Amino acid sequence: IKTYILLQLQQETKQDGDKQQFWPPTPQKKKNNIILSAKNLNNKDFIFYTGLCADSFWLLLLVVLPFCSQPFHTKLAVHEQFLLVLMRLRLGLFTDWGKRFGVSRTTASEIFTFWRPILARFMREKVIVWLPMDTLNRIRPKTFNKNYPQATCIIDCTEVFVQRPKNVTKGSQTYSNYKLNTYKLLYCIAPNGYVMFVSKLFGGRASDNFITKNSGFVHHLIPGDEILADRGFTIKDILPPGVSLALPAFTHGRKELSEQEVTSTYCLANVRIHIERTIRRLKGFKILCHVISGRLQSIDEIVSICAGLCNLQPLLIPQVLAHLCTNSLHD
Template identity: 75%
Template sequence: MWIIWRTFLCRSVTLASSGQRFQSTTIVHASQQKTVQHKRILHHQSQPMTWMTKTVGFSQAYISPVFGSFCLPSQIFLTLPRTIKLAVHHQLLLVLMRLRLGLMFTDLGKRFGISRTTACEIFAVWRPILARFMKEKIIAWLPKDTLERIRPQSFSVHYPKATFIIDCTEIFVQRPKNLRKRAQTYSNYNHHNTYKALYCIAPNDFVMFVSKLFGGRASDTFITRNSGLISHLIPGDQVLADRGFTITDVLPPGVTLAIPAFTRGCKELPEHEVTRTRRLANVIIHIERTIRRLKGFTILSNIIPGRIQHVDDIVTICAGLCNCNLS
C-alpha cells in the first residue's frame, strides 16, 4: 500500500474507513516541512475493508532538494466520476497493478469485486491524470547546480560536465492491419513491429525527459531532432550517447557530444580512442540499467495489443514511477 501514495510524494496520508474524511498532506520543502490540512470530501464504497484505515509515509531524502515543494492537487479527486463505487486508493492500486503486473481487466475486476467494464473505465480515467502529473511534477529537467550536486564519482573524473545520457528504447507492438502503419512501426533491428521513444537520464539515473512514441522504423537521429530535446540544451552542456546518435550538426553552440569512436574505414583504433571508448562505455551503461528498470513494468515488456491506445501516457507514467523508486 505504501508504494501507491509514494507515487504522489505524500509524506503521510490518513485513510478513513468510509464516508467523509480529512486528509493530512505534508508539503516537502528543501529547507523546511509544513503540514497543511486539506478538507476534502471523498466518497467511498459503503462496505469498508479491514485495511482501509492506515497511515503510510516514506523518506524524502532525494526528491526534496530537487523539486522544492509540491503536493497532490485536490482537483484530481474532483475529476473522478462518482459512478464508480470503489475507494480512490483502491482505484489507484488497480491502475498500478495493471501497469506493473500486466493483469487483464477481467482479472482485476475479480480481484476488486467489480465488473471488467468498470475496471477498464477506472484505468481510462486515471491514465491521463497520472500522465499529466508525472510530466509536470516527477519527470523534470534538473538545473545545473543540482546536477553538480548529484553527479556520481564515476562521472567526475572523465566527464565532469556531463548533463545527461540519451538512448532510444523500443516497445514491441502487435502487427498493425494497416499497411502504412505496419511499415512505419517495423524495426529492422528487432525484426518486429515496435514503438520507439527517446529516453534521457541524469548521471544518477534520474529520468529527465521522455519523448513521444515514434515508429520503430525511425532512426535515433530523427527521433532526437523531432522530440523537443534540443530545446532544453544550453551552452556548456555535454551529451553522452551511443554511436548511433550523429546529432552534432543540430546541437546548439557550446554543447558537446561524446559518442564511442567509429571503427568503419580503419583496421584498428588508436590507443587513445580505445581508452576513451572504454571510459564512455562505463558510464553509458547507466541508461541501459534505467531502461531495464522501465521494462520491469510488464505492460511494456510484453507485446502491446493493437487495440491499446495512448501508449505514450503509459510510458510516461512508468518512467515517473521509476523516478519515485530511485535507490
C-alpha cells in the first residue's frame, strides 16, 4: 500500500467478518447486466477508473464503512456502489453512467447522492489534516532546505465552473474573471504536496485575500511557520505573530527588480511549482473540469472528496513517501 494516510487508518480500523468480505477481492463472473465489476478489475484498471491503485481502493472502502450508519439498498453490492461513485468523480461520467453497472441513471444518481456526504466527512476528518511541525520537518524535501527550511505550507486559490444561479445576486457573486460562473477555494499543501487544508467554496468574484481571511486557514498557523504564496496574497497583516510570508518581489513603480529580488523570486517559483502540480492533480478528477450543477454544499463535498483522494495517490516527491511510511511503521 503506497499511502501513509491509509497505513494509519488501517491500524485504527477493526476489520470484522462483514468487512473482510471485500478484501482480498475474489474475481466473479459478470451478472445482472453489470458491465463493470470492482472484483474483476486489475491495478491499471483501478487507476484509470478511480485514480487509486487496487490496494488503496479496497482499503479505503474498509475504513469508510464505519462512517456509514446503514447501507444504501440497491441490487449493487457496496463495493460496486463505491466504484460507481469514484468513477463519477474521476471520469466525469453522466449519460452512460448507470448503464455500466446495469442500473438506471436515476439509481446511479441516488447512489452518488448517498455516498457523497459520507465520503466528504471522512476526507475532512481523517485525510485532509494539518500535519504537526515534527512531521513537516521529517518530510520536507531537500529542495526547501537552502532558502525555505521552515516552510510549513504553500497556498493558492483555484476555481471550479458551476451553472449560473437563478438568483441575480448569487449570479453576480459567482461571475469571475473567466467571464463564467465559478466557485473559488483556497488550497493548501505541505512542501511535499500533501493536501492539508481545503477551504469552503466562495463566489468566484471573491479575492484571494478575502478567502484566506474568512476560510479559517490562519487558525492553523503557529509562531515559526512560513507560508509560500503568490503575489495576490498580501495577507501579512492578518497572520498571527511569528508567522512569516514569502511572496515574489514587486517592482513598486520601479522599471525592474534588483538582482537579489530576481534571484529570490526565482527560488520561490522553483518550490511554489508544487502547488500548481497538486491543483493540476485535483483537476484530474474530470467532474471538476465540467460545469457542475447542484447546491453549494454538494459541490463543496465533491471538492473535498477529490482533494482527499489526491492524498491517497502517490505523493509528488516519491522519495519522501518511502521515508514517511518507514517512520510510521516504526512508530
